[in-house]
Amino acid sequence: MSAKTLYDKLWDSHLVQQRDDGSALIYIDLQLLHEVTSPQAFEGLRLAGRKPWRVSSSLATPDHNVPTTKKERISGVDGIEDPVSKIQVTTLDDNCNEFGITEFNMKDIRQGIVHVVGPEQGATLPGMTVVCGDSHTSTHGAFGALAHGIGTSEVEHVLATQCLVQKKSRNMLVRVDGELSPWVSAKDVVLAIIGAIGTAGGTGYAIEFGGTGIQSLSMEGRMTVCNMAIEAGARVGLIAVDETTIEYVKDRPYAPKGEHWDMAVEAWKDLVSDKDAQFDEVVVIKAEDIKPQVTWGTSPEMVIAIDEPIPRAEDQKDPVKKEGYARAWKYMGLEGKTMLSDVVLDRVFIGSCTNSRIEDLRIAAQVVKGRKVAPTLKQAIVVPGSGLVKAQAEKEGLHEIFEAAGLEWREPGCSMCLAMNADKLGAGEHCASTSNRNFEGRQGFGGRTHLVSPAMAAAAAIAGHFVDVNEFVKH
C-alpha cells in the first residue's frame, strides 16, 4: 500500500462514494452550528419537509452577535438591545428546540465561540470530520481532524444527509523547523507562514503543519495555527496526533470513556502522515527566524516583524501588489510613518476564535500585571472564548489583573473580531487585535486593524503603540 498523508487517511476513512468527475460524498461526524449561517439552512429543511439525518452529530451555540457586556448579558436573550441580533439568536434557540439539537444557549456557562467550545467539550475528536458554517472551522484540524468551513447550503446539506459533496484537495506540508524564541507564539508562527506563502498560497490545498516548531506547541497554540489556515487560502489545516493531543482530549465531557477511550486512542495513533508520504508542495520555515509579527495593511499577508520598516507601494515590482499596497497604505493612514511603532493605537482587542483561550489570557495577564493601560487608549477589552474559559480565568484571578491595569473584562463571544455586536471600531481608529482578519471595515466601518499575538496586544495596550514584547517585559 502506498504511503499516505494524514489528509489522505482522513479522506479515505470518510469516503462514502467516489464520483467519476473527482467529486465525492464525504461523511460528516460533527457539525457545529451558530446563529448567523444556520437560520436559512433550517428554513430550507422545513420548506422541503426534511429532518436532520442524525441529531446527535450537531452541537450549537450562539456566538457571533451576542453582547459581551454584563449589563446586556445578565438577562440572556432578552437583554440583547439590537432587535435584529436578538431575532437571530432567538431563531437559533427555536430551531434547536424544534429539531432536538443540543445547544449551549446564552444562559449556559458552556456557551462561547463555536471553535472554542467544540474542543473544550471534547466534541471535537481526532480522526473526525468537522464542519461549521464558518471559515475558521479549520481550527479543529489541530486535533488531526478533517475540518472544513462551509456555506449555508452545505450546512443544510449536512443536516439533511450527514454528507458533504467535496473534491479532494492537494497536500501541502508547512514545516517549522527548530525552536521558537521566547515570547514568539503560535500566532506569530501562523502570521509568518501567511506572510511567506500569501493569502492565496494555500488555495486548493489541505495544509499539514509539522516540524518541531509546531510539535512543541500546546493544543491551544496548535488551534491558533490551524485557525488561520483559511487566511492562507486553505480550507483545511491539520496537525498530526501525538501525546499532547490525546492528553488534551482525555476526560473532556464528550470524549469517549472506558473501553471506547482505549479503542479510540489506539486508532488515533495512526493519525500521522506516513514517513514516505508525498506532498504536492512543501514549505520550510526556520523557527528561529520568526519574530513577533504585526500586520500593517488590509490583508493578513501584509505582515511584518515588529522591527521591520513598513513596506512601501513604490518598492513593489508586481503591479497588482503595488496597487494593493497603495490602497492599503491609504486605508490604514500610514503616510508619514516608517515603523509600526509610530502608529498611535486607539483600541486593543484580546479575544476571538484565534486567541481567547485560557493560555492566551494568562500570557496577556502576565504582560499587563502591575502596569497601566496607556492614557491615550480609548478602550482595551478582553473577551474570553467561552463561559468556561471565563470561569477558569476568574478562578486564577486574571480578571482582577486586567481590570487593575485598565482593561475591560467581558462576557464570551466573537465580539470585536467582526463587530456584529456592539463592540466595534470607529472610522480611522487603529486597533491592536488578536483576531484573524484585518480586512477593510472588518472591525467596524473605516476601522484599522493590526493583527498580533495576545502578548503583543497586551504590551501595545500598556505602551499605547506597538513594541517588541520581548524588549518590553525586560523593563
Next chain:
Amino acid sequence: MRPFTKHTGLAAPLDLANVDTDMIIPKQFLKSIKRTGFGKNLFDELRYEDEGQPDQDCSGRPLRKDFVLNQDRYQGASVLLARQNFGCGSSREHAPWALDDYGFRAIIAPSFADIFYNNCFKNGLLPIVLQAEEVDQLFAEVALREGAEVIVDLDNQTVTSPSGATFEFNVDNFRKHCLLNGLDDIGLTLQQDAAIRRYEEKRMNEAPWLFLSRGQ
C-alpha cells in the same frame, strides 16, 4: 435552484485583487434570517459614502461616484469581471446571495477563494476561472465600448468577449450537471441513502465512539 445554461449580459469590471467577503457584504447585513434582499447592500462600503444599516432604505444614500456599479454605463450589469483571489475570507453564503440578488449571473476572474467558489454553485451563480491574459482582454474590451456584452455558455464551457473572441473554461461535471438542470443537491444525495447507511454501519463497528448520543 434556477438553472444556468447560456447567458448574455452587460459586463461590469471590478478592477481590484483580493476582494474579500467583508467587502462583498459587510457583517451588519448578516443578521438577516432570510436568503434574499442583500442586493442593495452588495459592496456596501465600496458603493456608498456612509455606513449602511440593516433594513435601511438605500435609495437616498450618498454614492461613491467612482465605484463601477454606480456608473451609468454599467447599470443592469449581470456579468462581473474580477481580479485574482475573488471572494477570499469568510464562508458566508450571504456573499453569493448578495451578488445574485443584485442581478449577477456569472463572475469571471483569474482565481477564486475555495469556499466562495463552492458557494456560488449552490445558488445558480456561475464562477468562471479564465487565464489572467484572457481576463485582461475582457477588461480591455469592456472598457472600450459602452454596453459591451459577454456571452457565457455553460454547456459548451465558453466565454465570448464583446469582439467575438472565445475562451474555454473548466467546470466539474457534477456541478455543471446540477447547474444546467437546476438540480437540488440534497435531493440527489438522498438518492444515495443506502450507501450512506452502509457507510454508517461499517463505521459504527470501527469507531463506535463517534456515534454516541449526546445529552443536553
